[in-house]
Amino acid sequence: MQIKEISKLNQPTEQELLTIWESSVRATHKFLNNDEILQIRNYVPQAFKQVEHLLIIIDHEQIKGFMGINDQKVEMLFIDAQTRSKGYGSKLLNYGIQELNIDELAVNEQNPQAVGFYEHLGFKVVKRSETDDQGNPYPILKMKLFN
Structure with missing residues (x-):
């Protein structure tokens, strides 16, 4: 198992990440319908370009x-x-904590598996908003790392 940072995202890798994103969302975001998933999917490639570190x-x-x-x-x-529940998410998150000092995140409240995952790794809810960043009625939990 290896963690790598992508400095320049090429088209084949972007497509692979988009496929992973969609499979993950369909498995965990049961509150979204198919049209909503496809609409959000259009914005994901831009989101890849807006992060400082893509691991x-x-x-x-x-x-x-x-x-x-x-x-x-x-x-x-x-x-x-x-490949969920095989330790990949924990490895990524722990790497981010140790190497990049991450200590906060936001998660959909309607994704209880993710909330539980983050809580298990030491994150606690510090704030709740009724809507997501786009103003949709999907409550967001802001979480901070507490050791």
Whole structure:
């Protein structure tokens, strides 16, 4: 298992990350319908370009997941649906904590698996908003790392 930072995202890797993003969202974001997922998917490539650090986790020469970080905040963390619960997310998050000093993130309240995952790794809810960043009625939990 290897974690690498992508400094320049090429088209094939971008497509692979987009596929991972969609598989992860379909497995965990049950509150979104198909049209909403497809609409959000259009913005994901731009989100890749807006993070300071884009990290991928590779196992057996395949990308299993990725994480985007700005400053000390996790902006995105997605693991391929076929390989969830195998430690890839924990490895990425722990790497970010140790190497990039991440200590905050935001997560959809309606994604209880993710909330539990982050709580298990030491994050606690410090704020709740009724809507997401686009103003949609999906409550967001702001979480901070407490050791």
